[in-house]
Amino acid sequence: MKVFQGIEELSRAVGTHLGYSDWHTVTQKQIDTFAEATGDHQWIHVDPAKAARGPFGGTVAHGYLTLSLVPVLVWQVYEVEGLAMGINYGADKLRFPSPVPVDSRVRAGVELLSLVPGGGGHQARTKVTIEREGGDKPVCVVEAVSILVP
Template sequence: MKTFHGLAELEQAVGTHLGHSDWHTVTQRQIDMFAEATGDHQWIHVDPERAAQGPFGTTIAHGYLTLSLVPRLVWQVYSVEGMRMGVNYGADRLRFPAPLPAGSKVRAGVELLSVTPGAGGHQVTTRVTVERDGGTKPVCVVDAVSVLVP
């Protein structure tokens, strides 16, 4: 993990790739729990028998489940010392270029796009690319926006 000693040091890293998270396995249980939490029980996610006959040959994770892993993965890549808190602010760009089959391993690569001072804290934008082990395309690419409060 890369640790920045304050916002000034973080600002100096704008335009650089900060690193990759550890690998995380997305299980069918995790997919099922996400379906329960969101009410999205589409067969492509929760019915392994039917999904085996579908276009991907297995169940796939919900796109928004993949997106919800971003904070967990990014926290493994970098931190900024001296912050009272950090909050998710939103996303400027989001795509799911490839499906994420159940049982796959994913990790996130993080590029620091900008650090902008504001009244309530510093707005930090990172391009997070979630890749699947053995995949040819990312499963999620998002410009994630957070606010760090010193």
């Protein structure tokens, strides 16, 4: 994990790749729990028997479940000391280029695109690319926008 000593030090990292998170295994229990929380019970996610005969050969994680992993994975990549708080502001350019089969291992790579004053602090824009171990394409690519308040 990279630890930045405040906003000024973070600003010097704009345009660089900050690193990768640890690998995270996406389990059927996690998929089922996400389905319960969101009401999205589509068979490709929650019916292993039917999904085995489907286009992916088994169940796959919801795209928005994959997106919801962004905070926990990014927190493993970098930290900025001296902040009162950091809050999610939004996301741009969200894509799910490839599915996440059950029991896949995923990790996030993070690139700091910009850091500008705004929103009561500094607006940080990162490109987060979640990849699947052994996959040939990313499973999620998003520009995540956060407000970092000193």
